[in-house]
Amino acid sequence: MFSKLVSLVFIPSGCTISKRVFFPLIQIVLSALVAISLAAPQKRFTPGGLESQAVILSQDQNLEPNGAYSYRYETSNGISAQQTSFDGANGAGDYSYTGPDGVQYRVQYTADTYGFQPQGAHLPVEPPVPDHVLKGLEDIRRSPPKDPGFNLAALDATIARLRNTLG
Template sequence: MFKSALIISLFLVAAVRSADESQAEITKYRSEVKPDGSYSWEFGTSNGIDAQESGVGSAYAAGSVQYTAPDGTPIQLEYTADENGYQPRGAHLPTPPPIPDYILKALAYIEAHPFTRIQLK
């Protein structure tokens, strides 16, 4: 009997938590667009999502997003988007492995010994 009650109560807690996510409400909202093409916006929700962005038309944007992942991990993402593309930054993002020493040595050798171009007549 105790096991059944425990399982049912855990199920109800899980159901209430998922219902909380679906019932999230907007707690703050601001949006501004200026005649020169610059803009800014921000919003927040009752379940802890906060986001903001500012930029100029289709030339530049910078912003951030904060929320809690389903596993409880706090996520903080900052980004810029400009002529160099979209550049996200966050501790949760994967990073490339370090460049192996033999590749670094090869690149240093190539830089130290530039190739002379051959002119064909």
């Protein structure tokens, strides 16, 4: 039924084009139209309100010749941050912001050779370490490997961090 309707509407009488050629051609054209309409650029989200109109209320930065630095800033939409580094590689600081739920969040952190270590009331905390894991690490500490690449300070820091999870 559809092929008769298409041939009545699209194929003029007396046309020498065969239906075997015409129908695949129609499918290709319709597929191309669908693809073009789906590939059209989507509307982009442009934030409005406080975020797009925030201004810097205060800003301060200090850079020392030895690489030490500090900075702090505060914006009109409730964002504030500060960080200090005494050697240019390790830093500590905090930042705060108002979440989408209207709550003010504050994160304190250190960033050093052990990575970025954030703390905040809203962040999950590490669960207590199982006793057998801590005991195994302490055994390694008592008789460390003879490998020159073994980092005893890192092991000590890990043991101290895991002890803190015990409360």
